[in-house]
Amino acid sequence: MTGHPEAVLARELALCYTPLCLVTDLDAGIEEGAGVTMDEVFRVFGANIERLRTLMTDVVKALPSQRECFCPHVLDGMKLPLELP
Numbered sequence: 807m808t809g810h811p812e813a814v815l816a817r818e819l820a821l822c823y824t825p826l827c828l829v830t831d832l833d834a835g836i837e838e839g840a841g842v843t844m845d846e847v848f849r850v851f852g853a854n855i856e857r858l859r860t861l862m863t864d865v866v867k868a869l870p871s872q873r874e875c876f877c878p879h880v881l882d883g884m885k886l887p888l889e890l891p
Contacts, residue, residue: 822877826861828854
C-alpha cells in the first residue's frame with residue numbers, strides 16, 4: 807500500500823498530511839517460506855489496536871490550536887485553474 811494518492815490530494819487542498827501505518831505482514835516481498843495467512847495479519851492488527859488508540863490520542867492532544875506550518879501556503883503564487891484555449 808502507498809500513501810502517495812492521499813499525499814497528492816492533501817497538497818492540492820493545502821492540508822497538513824502525515825501517514826500512519828500498522829505493519830501487519832513483516833515478510834512482505836520475501837519469496838522464501840510459507841508467508842503469512844490472513845488470520846495472522848488480523849491477529850497482529852488486533853494486537854496493535856490499543857497502541858494505535860494511544861498513539862492517536864497522544865497525537866491529537868499534541869496538535870497546536872493554530873497551524874504554524876507552511877501547508878496552507880503551498881499553493882500561494884500559483885495560477886489555478888489553468889485556462890485552456
